[in-house]
Amino acid sequence: MTRPVRRAAVAVIGLAGSGCGGPHSAFADPASDAASAIGGLWWVLFAVTTAVFLAVMAGWAYALFRRRPGGTDGAPGVEPEGRSLLWILVAGGILPAVILMGLTVATIRTSERIAGGADAPGALLVEVVGHQFWWEARYPEAGAITANEIHVPAGRPVRLRLTTNDVIHSIWIPRLHGKIDLIPGRTNELLLRPEEPGVYRGFCAEFCGLQHALMGLRIVAQPEQEFARWLAHNAGPAETAAPDPATGEGQGVVDSRVAGEALFTRYDCHLCHRVRGAGFPEPVGDVGPDLTHVGSRATLAGVTIENSAGSLAAWILDPHQIKPGVRMPATPMPAAELRALVAYLEGLR
Numbered sequence: 529m530t531r532p533v534r535r536a537a538v539a540v541i542g543l544a545g546s547g548c549g550g551p552h553s554a555f556a557d558p559a560s561d562a563a564s565a566i567g568g569l570w571w572v573l574f575a576v577t578t579a580v581f582l583a584v585m586a587g588w589a590y591a592l593f594r595r596r597p598g599g600t601d602g603a604p605g606v607e608p609e610g611r612s613l614l615w616i617l618v619a620g621g622i623l624p625a626v627i628l629m630g631l632t633v634a635t636i637r638t639s640e641r642i643a644g645g646a647d648a649p650g651a652l653l654v655e656v657v658g659h660q661f662w663w664e665a666r667y668p669e670a671g672a673i674t675a676n677e678i679h680v681p682a683g684r685p686v687r688l689r690l691t692t693n694d695v696i697h698s699i700w701i702p703r704l705h706g707k708i709d710l711i712p713g714r715t716n717e718l719l720l721r722p723e724e725p726g727v728y729r730g731f732c733a734e735f736c737g738l739q740h741a742l743m744g745l746r747i748v749a750q751p752e753q754e755f756a757r758w759l760a761h762n763a764g765p766a767e768t769a770a771p772d773p774a775t776g777e778g779q780g781v782v783d784s785r786v787a788g789e790a791l792f793t794r795y796d797c798h799l800c801h802r803v804r805g806a807g808f809p810e811p812v813g814d815v816g817p818d819l820t821h822v823g824s825r826a827t828l829a830g831v832t833i834e835n836s837a838g839s840l841a842a843w844i845l846d847p848h849q850i851k852p853g854v855r856m857p858a859t860p861m862p863a864a865e866l867r868a869l870v871a872y873l874e875g876l877r
């Protein structure tokens with residue numbers, strides 16, 4: 529092999545191999561029974577279709593290169609008619625029918641194993657609403673609302689009740705389950721059973737607009753007690769920007785947060801974002817994520833950027849630099865005001 533050919537081969541094999549592993553893989557590292565079932569079915573389909581492909585290629589090569597039973601003058605002879613018919617019947621009819629029937633049965637069995645939602649006793653209900661281009665998560669029993677980071681208890685079934693606020697989206701958390709669409713006017717359900725605590729990456733799997741590729745989510749599976757604490761805290765109102773001697777915050781930080789709280793309404797943030805308990809006027813419509821505890825999230829903007837003061841400031845100033853096509857408008861403001869607003873938001877833990 530020449531060097532470029534060898535390099536290309538290594539690149540292709542490497543890419544193909546890496547596609548089978550990592551945090552997004554349903555094959556290498558499933559973290560739930562449903563993901564294992566889907567991965568298992570995939571390997572069965574892969575093995576059978578590979579075998580069929582190889583068999584067809586072998587038959588094709590045989591037909592091309594065999595010596596035909598010829599006439600005496602070297603012209604190609606004619607296959608005896610009975611044998612041809614038998615070949616067509618067996619290889620072209622019976623065998624494919626048997627193989628396809630087998631795969632159909634395997635697929636239906638897998639679908640039955642991973643389906644269900646209503647029959648999961650003790651399941652936690654989470655309402656997930658798709659938006660261009662982020663995920664809203666509501667916990668109707670507790671009254672908590674969050675975005676893009678869906679906390680769930682590990683080891684307990686979780687029913688995701690799926691709707692959309694605008695266009696069709698599709699939720700896909702490869703290590704936990706298959707994908708399912710969020711369709712306008714319809715409610716779908718997905719039953720998750722993460723076995724172990726951990727963070728499972730999810731995506732939008734249906735093209736939904738300019739930022740479809742940056743519509744990410746994280747499923748944060750926590751031990752039951754830790755999750756209960758998270759849920760109780762997130763159901764509660766936002767912390768006020770008042771001084772708290774327990775946190776030992778400097779007066780400067782507190783002043784900054786108090787100023788930032790006033791800026792939240794001055795720059796009309798409240799028209800799209802709710803901060804429960806802050807006493808702002810209610811948002812108009814259902815446009816932006818609930819920010820009541822935004823400071824406690826690890827990421828922002830549909831898992832596009834990490835949640836830090838710097839990236840939050842950049843996001844507020846001009847989100848279109850980070851996510852072109854996003855609904856949030858650019859909001860230019862003096863640096864001192866930006867610092868105060870960011871301090872307020874980061875304080876919403």
Ligand code: CUA
Nearest residue numbers: 697732736740
């Ligand atoms: Cu939402 Cu793609």
